[in-house]
Amino acid sequence: MLHKTVGDRIFNVVNYILLSFITFACLYPVLYVIFASVSDPIQLQAHRGFLYKPLGFTLAGYKAVFKDSDIMTGYANTIFYVVVGVAVNMVFTILGAYVLSRKNLFWKKAIMIIVTITMFFGGGLIPFYLLVKNLGMENTRLALIIPYALNTWNMIIMRTGFESVPGELEEAAKVDGADHFFILTRVILPLSKAVCAVILLYYVVGAWNSWFPAMIFLRERQKFPLQLMLREILITNDTSQMQQGISMTVSGSGQFGETTAYRELIKYTTIVISTVPIMCFYPFIQKYFVKGVYVGSLKG
Protein backbone atom coordinates (compact mmCIF):
# COMPACT_ATOMS: atom_id res chain seq x y z
CA MET A 1 0.00 0.00 0.00
CA LEU A 2 2.73 2.43 0.92
CA HIS A 3 5.31 3.03 -1.74
CA LYS A 4 8.01 4.87 0.12
CA THR A 5 10.38 6.93 -1.94
CA VAL A 6 13.87 7.81 -0.74
CA GLY A 7 12.70 11.36 -0.09
CA ASP A 8 9.86 10.11 2.08
CA ARG A 9 12.25 7.95 4.10
CA ILE A 10 14.64 10.80 4.76
CA PHE A 11 11.70 12.98 5.70
CA ASN A 12 10.53 10.31 8.12
CA VAL A 13 13.90 9.93 9.80
CA VAL A 14 14.40 13.67 10.16
CA ASN A 15 10.90 13.97 11.53
CA TYR A 16 11.41 11.30 14.19
CA ILE A 17 14.72 12.83 15.23
CA LEU A 18 13.15 16.28 15.52
CA LEU A 19 10.26 14.99 17.62
CA SER A 20 12.53 12.93 19.84
CA PHE A 21 14.66 15.99 20.47
CA ILE A 22 11.64 18.17 21.35
CA THR A 23 10.31 15.47 23.67
CA PHE A 24 13.66 15.09 25.38
CA ALA A 25 13.92 18.86 25.80
CA CYS A 26 10.50 18.99 27.42
CA LEU A 27 11.15 16.03 29.68
CA TYR A 28 14.75 16.43 30.76
CA PRO A 29 14.46 19.48 33.04
CA VAL A 30 11.74 17.65 34.94
CA LEU A 31 13.84 14.49 35.24
CA TYR A 32 16.80 16.57 36.37
CA VAL A 33 14.75 18.08 39.18
CA ILE A 34 13.47 14.67 40.30
CA PHE A 35 17.00 13.20 40.31
CA ALA A 36 18.41 16.21 42.11
CA SER A 37 15.65 16.15 44.74
CA VAL A 38 16.82 12.77 46.09
CA SER A 39 20.56 13.35 45.55
CA ASP A 40 23.10 13.85 48.24
CA PRO A 41 23.34 17.67 48.49
CA ILE A 42 27.13 17.82 48.87
CA GLN A 43 27.72 15.61 45.83
CA LEU A 44 25.07 17.51 43.92
CA GLN A 45 26.76 20.80 44.62
CA ALA A 46 30.07 19.50 43.34
CA HIS A 47 28.51 17.94 40.25
CA ARG A 48 28.78 19.59 36.84
CA GLY A 49 26.89 18.81 33.66
CA PHE A 50 23.95 16.53 32.96
CA LEU A 51 22.46 14.26 35.60
CA TYR A 52 21.54 10.78 34.41
CA LYS A 53 20.60 9.34 37.79
CA PRO A 54 20.42 10.54 41.40
CA LEU A 55 23.83 11.14 43.01
CA GLY A 56 23.68 9.03 46.12
CA PHE A 57 20.31 8.87 47.78
CA THR A 58 18.74 10.87 50.56
CA LEU A 59 15.25 11.91 51.57
CA ALA A 60 16.58 14.67 53.82
CA GLY A 61 15.14 17.35 51.55
CA TYR A 62 11.66 15.81 51.62
CA LYS A 63 11.79 15.34 55.38
CA ALA A 64 12.73 18.99 55.87
CA VAL A 65 9.98 20.17 53.56
CA PHE A 66 7.29 18.05 55.18
CA LYS A 67 8.36 19.27 58.61
CA ASP A 68 8.22 22.88 57.50
CA SER A 69 5.07 24.50 58.83
CA ASP A 70 5.06 27.23 56.15
CA ILE A 71 5.07 24.76 53.29
CA MET A 72 2.37 22.70 54.93
CA THR A 73 0.27 25.79 55.62
CA GLY A 74 0.72 26.80 52.00
CA TYR A 75 -0.31 23.36 50.87
CA ALA A 76 -3.47 23.39 52.98
CA ASN A 77 -4.31 26.92 51.81
CA THR A 78 -3.83 25.98 48.17
CA ILE A 79 -6.14 23.00 48.58
CA PHE A 80 -8.71 25.32 50.14
CA TYR A 81 -8.39 27.88 47.32
CA VAL A 82 -8.61 25.18 44.68
CA VAL A 83 -11.64 23.41 46.17
CA VAL A 84 -13.69 26.49 47.08
CA GLY A 85 -12.47 28.64 44.20
CA VAL A 86 -13.10 26.04 41.53
CA ALA A 87 -16.53 25.23 42.96
CA VAL A 88 -17.44 28.92 42.62
CA ASN A 89 -15.88 28.99 39.14
CA MET A 90 -17.90 26.03 37.97
CA VAL A 91 -21.22 27.38 39.29
CA PHE A 92 -20.71 30.78 37.65
CA THR A 93 -19.43 29.30 34.41
CA ILE A 94 -22.23 26.76 34.08
CA LEU A 95 -24.90 29.37 34.82
CA GLY A 96 -23.41 31.83 32.34
CA ALA A 97 -22.96 29.19 29.67
CA TYR A 98 -26.54 28.00 30.08
CA VAL A 99 -27.91 31.52 29.76
CA LEU A 100 -25.86 32.22 26.63
CA SER A 101 -26.84 28.91 25.05
CA ARG A 102 -30.59 29.76 25.18
CA LYS A 103 -32.09 30.47 21.81
CA ASN A 104 -35.23 32.40 22.67
CA LEU A 105 -34.08 35.03 25.05
CA PHE A 106 -35.00 38.66 24.58
CA TRP A 107 -32.00 40.07 26.49
CA LYS A 108 -29.46 37.53 25.23
CA LYS A 109 -27.84 39.91 22.80
CA ALA A 110 -27.48 42.55 25.50
CA ILE A 111 -25.84 40.05 27.84
CA MET A 112 -23.54 38.90 25.05
CA ILE A 113 -22.46 42.49 24.39
CA ILE A 114 -21.73 43.01 28.10
CA VAL A 115 -19.54 39.91 28.01
CA THR A 116 -17.80 40.54 24.68
CA ILE A 117 -16.67 44.09 25.46
CA THR A 118 -14.69 42.78 28.43
CA MET A 119 -12.74 40.46 26.14
CA PHE A 120 -11.24 43.40 24.29
CA PHE A 121 -11.02 46.08 26.90
CA GLY A 122 -10.51 46.15 30.63
CA GLY A 123 -9.72 48.57 33.40
CA GLY A 124 -6.26 47.20 34.02
CA LEU A 125 -4.34 46.15 37.07
CA ILE A 126 -4.46 49.27 39.24
CA PRO A 127 -8.21 50.02 39.12
CA PHE A 128 -8.89 46.31 39.64
CA TYR A 129 -6.64 46.25 42.69
CA LEU A 130 -8.24 49.36 44.14
CA LEU A 131 -11.73 47.96 43.53
CA VAL A 132 -11.00 44.75 45.39
CA LYS A 133 -9.40 46.79 48.16
CA ASN A 134 -12.39 49.12 48.40
CA LEU A 135 -14.72 46.15 48.61
CA GLY A 136 -12.90 45.28 51.81
CA MET A 137 -11.46 42.08 50.46
CA GLU A 138 -7.79 42.96 50.91
CA ASN A 139 -6.04 40.39 53.07
CA THR A 140 -9.04 38.06 53.04
CA ARG A 141 -9.27 34.67 51.39
CA LEU A 142 -12.27 35.96 49.44
CA ALA A 143 -9.94 38.19 47.41
CA LEU A 144 -8.56 35.12 45.65
CA ILE A 145 -11.99 33.69 44.91
CA ILE A 146 -14.73 36.24 44.25
CA PRO A 147 -12.90 38.62 41.85
CA TYR A 148 -11.80 35.56 39.83
CA ALA A 149 -15.16 33.78 39.90
CA LEU A 150 -15.48 33.56 36.14
CA ASN A 151 -13.27 33.29 33.08
CA THR A 152 -14.95 34.48 29.90
CA TRP A 153 -13.09 32.11 27.57
CA ASN A 154 -14.06 29.12 29.66
CA MET A 155 -17.67 30.25 29.70
CA ILE A 156 -17.69 30.58 25.90
CA ILE A 157 -16.16 27.11 25.51
CA MET A 158 -18.79 25.67 27.79
CA ARG A 159 -21.59 27.49 25.99
CA THR A 160 -20.46 25.92 22.71
CA GLY A 161 -20.50 22.53 24.44
CA PHE A 162 -24.03 23.13 25.74
CA GLU A 163 -25.22 24.21 22.29
CA SER A 164 -24.22 20.85 20.86
CA VAL A 165 -26.81 19.08 23.02
CA PRO A 166 -29.69 18.15 20.67
CA GLY A 167 -32.58 20.60 21.01
CA GLU A 168 -35.20 17.83 20.83
CA LEU A 169 -34.17 16.52 24.23
CA GLU A 170 -34.91 19.89 25.81
CA GLU A 171 -38.19 20.20 23.93
CA ALA A 172 -39.24 16.79 25.18
CA ALA A 173 -38.35 17.73 28.75
CA LYS A 174 -40.28 20.98 28.39
CA VAL A 175 -43.37 19.17 27.15
CA ASP A 176 -43.15 17.08 30.30
CA GLY A 177 -43.22 20.30 32.29
CA ALA A 178 -39.54 20.61 33.16
CA ASP A 179 -38.27 24.05 34.19
CA HIS A 180 -34.89 25.57 33.34
CA PHE A 181 -33.16 24.30 36.47
CA PHE A 182 -34.30 20.78 35.64
CA ILE A 183 -33.18 21.05 32.02
CA LEU A 184 -29.76 22.35 33.07
CA THR A 185 -29.07 19.76 35.76
CA ARG A 186 -30.78 16.71 34.27
CA VAL A 187 -30.53 17.19 30.51
CA ILE A 188 -27.65 19.50 29.60
CA LEU A 189 -25.03 18.70 32.26
CA PRO A 190 -25.16 14.88 31.98
CA LEU A 191 -24.59 15.25 28.24
CA SER A 192 -21.74 17.75 28.59
CA LYS A 193 -19.35 15.79 30.80
CA ALA A 194 -16.44 16.16 28.39
CA VAL A 195 -16.55 19.93 28.19
CA CYS A 196 -17.13 20.17 31.95
CA ALA A 197 -14.06 18.00 32.56
CA VAL A 198 -11.89 20.25 30.40
CA ILE A 199 -13.11 23.44 32.03
CA LEU A 200 -12.69 21.88 35.47
CA LEU A 201 -9.09 21.05 34.58
CA TYR A 202 -8.43 24.59 33.35
CA TYR A 203 -9.74 26.08 36.57
CA VAL A 204 -7.96 23.58 38.82
CA VAL A 205 -4.62 24.15 37.11
CA GLY A 206 -5.13 27.90 37.14
CA ALA A 207 -6.03 27.95 40.84
CA TRP A 208 -3.24 25.59 41.85
CA ASN A 209 -0.60 27.61 40.01
CA SER A 210 -1.85 31.10 40.81
CA TRP A 211 0.42 33.36 42.85
CA PHE A 212 0.04 36.97 41.68
CA PRO A 213 -3.39 37.71 43.22
CA ALA A 214 -2.16 36.26 46.49
CA MET A 215 0.95 38.43 46.35
CA ILE A 216 -0.93 41.68 45.83
CA PHE A 217 -3.95 40.99 48.06
CA LEU A 218 -2.66 38.98 51.02
CA ARG A 219 -0.52 40.26 53.87
CA GLU A 220 -0.58 37.48 56.44
CA ARG A 221 1.55 34.41 55.95
CA GLN A 222 -1.00 31.97 57.30
CA LYS A 223 -3.22 32.76 54.30
CA PHE A 224 -0.50 32.36 51.66
CA PRO A 225 -0.96 29.67 49.01
CA LEU A 226 1.84 27.24 48.24
CA GLN A 227 3.02 29.16 45.16
CA LEU A 228 3.79 32.23 47.21
CA MET A 229 5.89 30.19 49.64
CA LEU A 230 7.63 28.67 46.62
CA ARG A 231 8.38 32.12 45.31
CA GLU A 232 10.33 32.91 48.45
CA ILE A 233 12.37 29.72 48.14
CA LEU A 234 12.91 29.74 44.38
CA ILE A 235 12.84 33.36 43.28
CA THR A 236 13.63 35.76 46.08
CA ASN A 237 15.91 33.14 47.65
CA ASP A 238 14.75 34.15 51.06
CA THR A 239 14.11 31.39 53.56
CA SER A 240 14.65 33.60 56.60
CA GLN A 241 10.89 33.94 57.11
CA MET A 242 10.45 30.20 56.95
CA GLN A 243 9.94 28.45 60.22
CA GLN A 244 11.18 25.16 61.60
CA GLY A 245 11.81 22.45 58.98
CA ILE A 246 13.62 24.24 56.20
CA SER A 247 15.54 26.87 58.11
CA MET A 248 16.49 24.30 60.77
CA THR A 249 17.81 21.92 58.16
CA VAL A 250 19.53 24.75 56.34
CA SER A 251 21.16 26.39 59.32
CA GLY A 252 21.58 23.24 61.42
CA SER A 253 23.71 21.62 58.79
CA GLY A 254 26.98 23.07 59.98
CA GLN A 255 29.42 24.91 57.79
CA PHE A 256 28.54 27.52 55.25
CA GLY A 257 29.17 25.22 52.29
CA GLU A 258 26.74 22.66 53.57
CA THR A 259 24.13 25.32 54.25
CA THR A 260 24.04 26.41 50.62
CA ALA A 261 24.06 22.78 49.50
CA TYR A 262 20.94 22.07 51.54
CA ARG A 263 19.35 25.27 50.37
CA GLU A 264 19.73 24.03 46.78
CA LEU A 265 18.40 20.58 47.65
CA ILE A 266 15.29 22.09 49.18
CA LYS A 267 14.58 23.99 45.97
CA TYR A 268 14.34 20.73 44.09
CA THR A 269 12.19 18.96 46.66
CA THR A 270 9.71 21.82 46.93
CA ILE A 271 9.40 21.90 43.15
CA VAL A 272 8.58 18.19 43.14
CA ILE A 273 6.01 18.23 45.92
CA SER A 274 4.25 21.28 44.52
CA THR A 275 4.07 19.97 40.97
CA VAL A 276 3.26 16.28 41.47
CA PRO A 277 -0.50 16.71 42.09
CA ILE A 278 -1.08 18.50 38.78
CA MET A 279 1.19 16.09 36.90
CA CYS A 280 -0.93 13.17 38.12
CA PHE A 281 -4.12 14.92 37.16
CA TYR A 282 -3.77 16.07 33.56
CA PRO A 283 -3.10 12.86 31.60
CA PHE A 284 -6.55 11.55 32.53
CA ILE A 285 -8.29 14.42 30.86
CA GLN A 286 -5.91 14.64 27.93
CA LYS A 287 -8.30 13.02 25.47
CA TYR A 288 -10.73 15.92 25.92
CA PHE A 289 -8.13 18.64 25.36
CA VAL A 290 -8.52 18.81 21.62
CA LYS A 291 -12.25 19.33 21.91
CA GLY A 292 -11.97 22.00 24.57
CA VAL A 293 -9.18 24.03 23.02
CA TYR A 294 -10.54 23.85 19.50
CA VAL A 295 -14.09 24.77 20.35
CA GLY A 296 -13.00 27.62 22.55
CA SER A 297 -10.57 29.25 20.21
CA LEU A 298 -12.39 29.18 16.95
CA LYS A 299 -16.00 29.58 17.87
CA GLY A 300 -15.47 32.32 20.44
Add this chain to the structure above:
Amino acid sequence: MSLTGTERQLNKEAAAITVKTRRKVLEVIKKDFKHNWKVYLMALPVVAFYIIFCYGPMWGLSIAFVDFKPRLGILKSPFVGLKHFKNFVTDPYFGRLVTNTFMLNLWGLVFGFPAPIILALSLNEVVNKRFKRTVQTITYMPHFISLVVVCGLIRIFCGSDGLLNDIIAMFGGERTPLLANANLFRPIYTFSGIWQNVGWDSIIYLAAISNVSPELYESATIDGAGRFRRMWHVTIPSIAPTITILLIFAIGGMLGSAHEKIILLYNPVTYEKADVIASYVYRRGLQEFDYSYSAAVGLISSVVNFVFLWCANAAARKMSETSLW
Protein backbone atom coordinates in the same frame (compact mmCIF):
# COMPACT_ATOMS: atom_id res chain seq x y z
CA MET B 1 -50.49 24.27 23.52
CA SER B 2 -46.95 23.44 24.47
CA LEU B 3 -44.45 25.94 25.75
CA THR B 4 -42.35 25.54 22.64
CA GLY B 5 -45.14 26.81 20.42
CA THR B 6 -45.36 29.95 22.49
CA GLU B 7 -41.64 30.40 22.37
CA ARG B 8 -41.53 30.09 18.63
CA GLN B 9 -44.20 32.75 18.47
CA LEU B 10 -42.14 34.85 20.83
CA ASN B 11 -39.14 34.54 18.60
CA LYS B 12 -41.04 35.77 15.57
CA GLU B 13 -42.28 38.71 17.55
CA ALA B 14 -38.81 39.51 18.75
CA ALA B 15 -37.56 39.59 15.17
CA ALA B 16 -40.26 41.96 14.12
CA ILE B 17 -39.99 44.49 16.91
CA THR B 18 -38.46 47.17 14.75
CA VAL B 19 -41.75 47.69 12.94
CA LYS B 20 -44.06 47.11 15.87
CA THR B 21 -45.20 49.75 18.26
CA ARG B 22 -43.70 50.42 21.62
CA ARG B 23 -46.60 48.73 23.34
CA LYS B 24 -45.93 45.61 21.40
CA VAL B 25 -42.30 45.66 22.54
CA LEU B 26 -43.34 45.93 26.15
CA GLU B 27 -45.66 43.01 25.64
CA VAL B 28 -42.85 40.91 24.18
CA ILE B 29 -40.58 41.79 27.09
CA LYS B 30 -43.30 40.84 29.54
CA LYS B 31 -43.99 37.56 27.80
CA ASP B 32 -40.27 36.80 27.57
CA PHE B 33 -39.83 37.47 31.27
CA LYS B 34 -42.81 35.27 32.13
CA HIS B 35 -41.31 32.33 30.25
CA ASN B 36 -37.67 32.91 31.01
CA TRP B 37 -37.54 34.46 34.47
CA LYS B 38 -35.63 31.47 35.75
CA VAL B 39 -32.99 31.99 33.08
CA TYR B 40 -32.68 35.62 34.13
CA LEU B 41 -32.37 34.47 37.72
CA MET B 42 -29.40 32.36 36.62
CA ALA B 43 -27.96 35.28 34.67
CA LEU B 44 -28.16 37.57 37.67
CA PRO B 45 -24.95 36.50 39.49
CA VAL B 46 -23.04 36.30 36.22
CA VAL B 47 -24.09 39.76 35.04
CA ALA B 48 -23.43 41.12 38.53
CA PHE B 49 -19.91 39.66 38.36
CA TYR B 50 -19.24 41.35 35.01
CA ILE B 51 -20.61 44.69 36.14
CA ILE B 52 -18.67 44.72 39.40
CA PHE B 53 -15.34 43.15 38.44
CA CYS B 54 -15.05 44.02 34.74
CA TYR B 55 -16.91 47.31 34.42
CA GLY B 56 -16.07 48.48 37.92
CA PRO B 57 -12.37 48.80 37.05
CA MET B 58 -13.28 50.61 33.82
CA TRP B 59 -15.15 53.19 35.89
CA GLY B 60 -12.17 53.13 38.24
CA LEU B 61 -9.97 54.30 35.36
CA SER B 62 -11.17 57.80 36.20
CA ILE B 63 -8.36 57.72 38.75
CA ALA B 64 -6.01 58.29 35.80
CA PHE B 65 -7.42 61.81 35.35
CA VAL B 66 -7.01 62.99 38.93
CA ASP B 67 -4.20 63.33 41.43
CA PHE B 68 -5.40 60.55 43.69
CA LYS B 69 -5.44 61.28 47.40
CA PRO B 70 -6.56 58.20 49.36
CA ARG B 71 -8.22 60.37 51.98
CA LEU B 72 -10.34 62.23 49.43
CA GLY B 73 -11.32 59.33 47.18
CA ILE B 74 -11.37 59.46 43.40
CA LEU B 75 -14.26 61.89 43.00
CA LYS B 76 -12.91 64.54 45.36
CA SER B 77 -9.25 64.30 44.37
CA PRO B 78 -8.12 67.26 42.22
CA PHE B 79 -8.86 66.80 38.53
CA VAL B 80 -5.71 67.08 36.43
CA GLY B 81 -6.94 66.06 32.98
CA LEU B 82 -4.26 64.51 30.85
CA LYS B 83 -1.32 65.36 33.10
CA HIS B 84 -0.38 61.74 33.82
CA PHE B 85 -0.64 60.79 30.17
CA LYS B 86 1.67 63.64 29.20
CA ASN B 87 4.06 62.66 31.97
CA PHE B 88 4.22 59.12 30.66
CA VAL B 89 5.01 60.21 27.11
CA THR B 90 7.83 62.40 28.44
CA ASP B 91 8.92 59.81 31.03
CA PRO B 92 12.64 59.03 30.61
CA TYR B 93 11.70 55.35 30.53
CA PHE B 94 8.99 55.78 27.89
CA GLY B 95 11.14 54.81 24.89
CA ARG B 96 12.71 51.90 26.72
CA LEU B 97 9.36 50.51 27.88
CA VAL B 98 7.75 50.69 24.46
CA THR B 99 10.81 49.20 22.75
CA ASN B 100 11.10 46.37 25.27
CA THR B 101 7.42 45.49 25.09
CA PHE B 102 7.50 45.54 21.31
CA MET B 103 10.75 43.59 21.01
CA LEU B 104 9.70 40.90 23.47
CA ASN B 105 6.52 40.38 21.46
CA LEU B 106 8.46 40.42 18.20
CA TRP B 107 10.71 37.66 19.52
CA GLY B 108 7.60 35.75 20.48
CA LEU B 109 6.13 36.28 17.04
CA VAL B 110 9.26 35.25 15.13
CA PHE B 111 10.27 32.24 17.25
CA GLY B 112 7.31 31.41 19.44
CA PHE B 113 4.53 31.62 16.89
CA PRO B 114 5.83 29.13 14.29
CA ALA B 115 7.04 26.59 16.89
CA PRO B 116 3.68 24.92 17.66
CA ILE B 117 2.79 24.92 13.95
CA ILE B 118 5.99 23.04 13.16
CA LEU B 119 5.37 20.61 16.02
CA ALA B 120 1.81 19.96 14.85
CA LEU B 121 2.86 19.42 11.23
CA SER B 122 5.61 17.13 12.37
CA LEU B 123 3.31 15.14 14.68
CA ASN B 124 0.81 14.80 11.88
CA GLU B 125 3.36 12.92 9.80
CA VAL B 126 3.95 10.30 12.50
CA VAL B 127 2.37 6.97 11.65
CA ASN B 128 3.14 5.19 14.91
CA LYS B 129 0.19 6.05 17.19
CA ARG B 130 1.98 5.17 20.39
CA PHE B 131 4.97 7.37 19.62
CA LYS B 132 2.63 10.21 18.74
CA ARG B 133 0.65 9.84 21.98
CA THR B 134 3.86 9.76 24.04
CA VAL B 135 5.28 12.87 22.38
CA GLN B 136 2.00 14.68 22.97
CA THR B 137 1.70 13.74 26.63
CA ILE B 138 5.26 14.79 27.37
CA THR B 139 5.19 18.04 25.43
CA TYR B 140 1.92 19.06 27.14
CA MET B 141 3.52 18.58 30.55
CA PRO B 142 5.39 21.90 30.93
CA HIS B 143 2.14 23.78 30.35
CA PHE B 144 0.89 22.49 33.70
CA ILE B 145 3.94 23.56 35.68
CA SER B 146 3.35 26.80 37.53
CA LEU B 147 5.00 30.01 36.42
CA VAL B 148 6.77 30.32 39.78
CA VAL B 149 8.32 26.88 39.33
CA VAL B 150 9.21 27.50 35.68
CA CYS B 151 10.97 30.72 36.62
CA GLY B 152 12.62 28.90 39.53
CA LEU B 153 13.90 26.31 37.06
CA ILE B 154 15.18 29.03 34.76
CA ARG B 155 17.07 30.55 37.69
CA ILE B 156 18.55 27.18 38.62
CA PHE B 157 19.62 26.31 35.08
CA CYS B 158 20.88 29.81 34.23
CA GLY B 159 22.89 30.34 37.41
CA SER B 160 26.67 30.36 37.10
CA ASP B 161 26.76 26.77 38.43
CA GLY B 162 23.71 25.82 36.39
CA LEU B 163 23.33 23.30 33.63
CA LEU B 164 23.42 25.85 30.80
CA ASN B 165 26.71 27.19 32.09
CA ASP B 166 28.02 23.63 32.39
CA ILE B 167 27.30 23.21 28.70
CA ILE B 168 28.90 26.56 27.87
CA ALA B 169 31.96 25.59 29.92
CA MET B 170 32.10 22.23 28.13
CA PHE B 171 32.61 24.12 24.89
CA GLY B 172 35.28 26.27 26.47
CA GLY B 173 33.08 29.26 27.23
CA GLU B 174 33.15 31.33 30.38
CA ARG B 175 30.71 30.86 33.26
CA THR B 176 28.50 33.90 33.82
CA PRO B 177 25.17 34.32 35.60
CA LEU B 178 22.98 34.38 32.49
CA LEU B 179 20.02 36.14 34.10
CA ALA B 180 22.24 39.07 35.05
CA ASN B 181 23.01 39.68 31.39
CA ALA B 182 20.40 42.04 29.97
CA ASN B 183 21.19 40.97 26.40
CA LEU B 184 20.17 37.41 27.17
CA PHE B 185 16.82 38.31 28.70
CA ARG B 186 14.81 38.17 25.46
CA PRO B 187 16.12 34.77 24.34
CA ILE B 188 15.71 33.29 27.82
CA TYR B 189 12.18 34.66 28.12
CA THR B 190 11.17 33.57 24.63
CA PHE B 191 12.66 30.09 24.59
CA SER B 192 11.46 29.20 28.06
CA GLY B 193 8.03 30.28 26.85
CA ILE B 194 8.32 27.97 23.86
CA TRP B 195 9.44 25.16 26.16
CA GLN B 196 6.42 25.68 28.33
CA ASN B 197 3.76 26.08 25.67
CA VAL B 198 4.82 24.53 22.38
CA GLY B 199 3.00 21.24 23.04
CA TRP B 200 -0.13 22.84 24.38
CA ASP B 201 -0.34 25.42 21.60
CA SER B 202 0.05 22.69 18.98
CA ILE B 203 -3.28 21.15 20.01
CA ILE B 204 -5.32 23.70 18.13
CA TYR B 205 -3.34 23.14 14.92
CA LEU B 206 -3.61 19.36 15.31
CA ALA B 207 -7.36 19.75 15.64
CA ALA B 208 -7.45 21.87 12.49
CA ILE B 209 -5.31 19.32 10.64
CA SER B 210 -7.62 16.48 11.66
CA ASN B 211 -10.42 18.27 9.82
CA VAL B 212 -8.57 18.18 6.50
CA SER B 213 -10.31 15.83 4.07
CA PRO B 214 -8.30 12.63 3.43
CA GLU B 215 -9.32 12.83 -0.24
CA LEU B 216 -7.06 15.82 -0.69
CA TYR B 217 -4.09 13.75 0.46
CA GLU B 218 -5.09 10.84 -1.75
CA SER B 219 -5.32 12.95 -4.87
CA ALA B 220 -2.04 14.63 -4.02
CA THR B 221 -0.42 11.23 -3.67
CA ILE B 222 -1.84 10.13 -7.01
CA ASP B 223 -0.35 13.28 -8.52
CA GLY B 224 3.01 12.05 -7.24
CA ALA B 225 3.51 14.40 -4.30
CA GLY B 226 5.91 13.17 -1.61
CA ARG B 227 5.34 13.64 2.11
CA PHE B 228 6.95 17.04 2.24
CA ARG B 229 5.05 18.38 -0.75
CA ARG B 230 1.77 17.02 0.60
CA MET B 231 2.47 18.85 3.82
CA TRP B 232 3.37 22.03 1.95
CA HIS B 233 0.54 22.01 -0.58
CA VAL B 234 -2.29 20.34 1.32
CA THR B 235 -1.86 20.57 5.09
CA ILE B 236 -0.55 24.11 5.39
CA PRO B 237 -3.14 25.75 3.09
CA SER B 238 -5.86 23.82 4.91
CA ILE B 239 -4.92 25.18 8.30
CA ALA B 240 -4.18 28.69 7.01
CA PRO B 241 -7.43 30.13 8.46
CA THR B 242 -6.50 28.88 11.92
CA ILE B 243 -3.02 30.32 11.56
CA THR B 244 -4.46 33.66 10.42
CA ILE B 245 -6.79 33.98 13.39
CA LEU B 246 -4.08 33.16 15.89
CA LEU B 247 -1.72 35.53 14.11
CA ILE B 248 -4.28 38.32 14.47
CA PHE B 249 -4.38 37.66 18.19
CA ALA B 250 -0.59 37.61 18.38
CA ILE B 251 -0.20 40.87 16.47
CA GLY B 252 -3.12 42.42 18.31
CA GLY B 253 -1.27 41.79 21.55
CA MET B 254 1.99 43.29 20.29
CA LEU B 255 1.99 46.11 22.81
CA GLY B 256 0.56 44.11 25.64
CA SER B 257 2.39 41.73 27.83
CA ALA B 258 1.89 39.47 30.77
CA HIS B 259 3.58 40.98 33.77
CA GLU B 260 3.71 37.83 35.91
CA LYS B 261 6.62 36.08 34.21
CA ILE B 262 8.59 39.31 33.79
CA ILE B 263 8.24 40.13 37.47
CA LEU B 264 9.52 36.68 38.40
CA LEU B 265 12.49 36.83 36.02
CA TYR B 266 13.81 40.35 35.87
CA ASN B 267 16.02 42.26 38.26
CA PRO B 268 17.28 45.85 38.28
CA VAL B 269 20.37 44.79 36.30
CA THR B 270 18.26 43.61 33.38
CA TYR B 271 15.59 46.36 33.49
CA GLU B 272 17.10 47.99 30.42
CA LYS B 273 15.88 45.08 28.27
CA ALA B 274 13.34 43.38 30.53
CA ASP B 275 11.18 46.15 31.91
CA VAL B 276 7.94 46.33 29.90
CA ILE B 277 4.87 48.53 30.20
CA ALA B 278 2.97 45.98 32.30
CA SER B 279 5.81 45.43 34.78
CA TYR B 280 6.30 49.19 35.04
CA VAL B 281 2.63 49.64 35.83
CA TYR B 282 2.97 47.01 38.55
CA ARG B 283 6.08 48.59 40.02
CA ARG B 284 4.90 52.18 39.94
CA GLY B 285 1.40 51.27 41.04
CA LEU B 286 1.63 48.51 43.57
CA GLN B 287 5.17 48.94 44.88
CA GLU B 288 5.45 52.74 44.79
CA PHE B 289 1.70 53.41 45.22
CA ASP B 290 1.61 55.88 42.36
CA TYR B 291 -1.96 54.84 41.53
CA SER B 292 -3.03 57.65 39.21
CA TYR B 293 0.09 57.62 37.10
CA SER B 294 0.22 53.84 36.66
CA ALA B 295 -3.49 53.65 35.89
CA ALA B 296 -2.90 56.20 33.14
CA VAL B 297 -0.04 54.12 31.74
CA GLY B 298 -2.26 51.03 31.85
CA LEU B 299 -5.06 52.88 30.07
CA ILE B 300 -2.78 54.05 27.25
CA SER B 301 -1.53 50.53 26.80
CA SER B 302 -5.00 48.97 26.62
CA VAL B 303 -6.21 51.58 24.16
CA VAL B 304 -3.15 51.08 21.95
CA ASN B 305 -3.66 47.32 22.17
CA PHE B 306 -7.24 47.62 21.08
CA VAL B 307 -6.21 49.74 18.10
CA PHE B 308 -3.55 47.17 17.17
CA LEU B 309 -6.04 44.33 17.32
CA TRP B 310 -8.46 46.31 15.22
CA CYS B 311 -5.83 47.06 12.55
CA ALA B 312 -4.56 43.47 12.46
CA ASN B 313 -8.11 42.27 11.99
CA ALA B 314 -8.84 44.80 9.26
CA ALA B 315 -5.65 43.80 7.44
CA ALA B 316 -6.54 40.12 7.68
CA ARG B 317 -10.03 40.80 6.37
CA LYS B 318 -8.64 42.69 3.40
CA MET B 319 -6.03 40.06 2.51
CA SER B 320 -8.03 36.93 3.13
CA GLU B 321 -11.51 35.87 4.05
CA THR B 322 -10.59 35.08 7.63
CA SER B 323 -11.05 37.60 10.38
CA LEU B 324 -12.31 37.79 13.92
CA TRP B 325 -15.26 40.02 13.13
